[in-house]
Amino acid sequence: MQPPFLTSRLLAIAFLFAASAALASGTLTEQTLTAADKARLAAFETTRKDAIAEAKSGGSPADVKTLSAILAGAPQPILGVDIRGNYRCRTVKLGGLPPPLTVYGWFNCRIDEDDIGYRLVKTTGSQRLSGHFIDDSRTRLLYYGASHYSDEKPKAYGADPARDQVGYFFKVGSGRYRLEMPLPQYESKFDIIELVKR
Numbered sequence: 001m002q003p004p005f006l007t008s009r010l011l012a013i014a015f016l017f018a019a020s021a022a023l024a025s026g027t028l029t030e031q032t033l034t035a036a037d038k039a040r041l042a043a044f045e046t047t048r049k050d051a052i053a054e055a056k057s058g059g060s061p062a063d064v065k066t067l068s069a070i071l072a073g074a075p076q077p078i079l080g081v082d083i084r085g086n087y088r089c090r091t092v093k094l095g096g097l098p099p100p101l102t103v104y105g106w107f108n109c110r111i112d113e114d115d116i117g118y119r120l121v122k123t124t125g126s127q128r129l130s131g132h133f134i135d136d137s138r139t140r141l142l143y144y145g146a147s148h149y150s151d152e153k154p155k156a157y158g159a160d161p162a163r164d165q166v167g168y169f170f171k172v173g174s175g176r177y178r179l180e181m182p183l184p185q186y187e188s189k190f191d192i193i194e195l196v197k198r
Contacts, residue, residue: 032134033144034158037166040183041142044168047182051095051190059101066103067092070194073172075139081171083111083118083133087195095189102188109195120145120169120179121154122193130154133169141169143179167191 033041040047052071056064070092089109093102107125111118120143122128131145146155146163155163167181175197184191 044182055094055101063101063103075170078171086198089195092192093188126150143167143169
């Protein structure tokens with residue numbers, strides 16, 4: 001039988017280790033995300049369903065066909081996948097202000113790594129973004145970041161609520177990913193960024 005002081009010390013060490021491991025596995029979101037962004041994520045499924053229906057019913061046939069291709073592919077396991085690399089990326093805006101579906105052209109994105117973890121950066125185009133990922137479940141990562149224009153320096157999440165972004169990142173095929181963001185600050189009801197690894 002272990003002495004009481006040793007047992008309590010071991011329990012304290014175990015608690016600290018568990019807390020550290022929890023932070024690495026994604027519970028950091030409770031400390032990181034704003035209340036507004038937690039609300040946006042809570043509405044993710046409903047907003048996604050409504051925006052897709054609106055886009056498919058009001059978009060041009062060509063754009064609806066493109067959207068269907070982008071949405072093809074069920075989420076695959078992503079935890080432990082090395083997502084670093086260079087990508088082609090394009091934004092699709094669904095719902096909200098007319099038109100109900102807008103498909104933009106291809107730009108360049110990159111996922112690298114810094115002292116926080118994996119970092120997504122859109123490197124071309126007039127509207128850009130940068131942000132980080134947190135493990136959320138077996139098949140998705142939580143993304144939090146901020147938008148900026150090409151003539152600005154990237155903004156940190158939380159520095160300007162009007163620029164904050166939040167969403168989920170999915171692997172949907174070999175070298176294919178989707179970043180899905182509910183209730184973006186401007187123009188649409190739901191944004192999807194398709195990423196294809198180069």
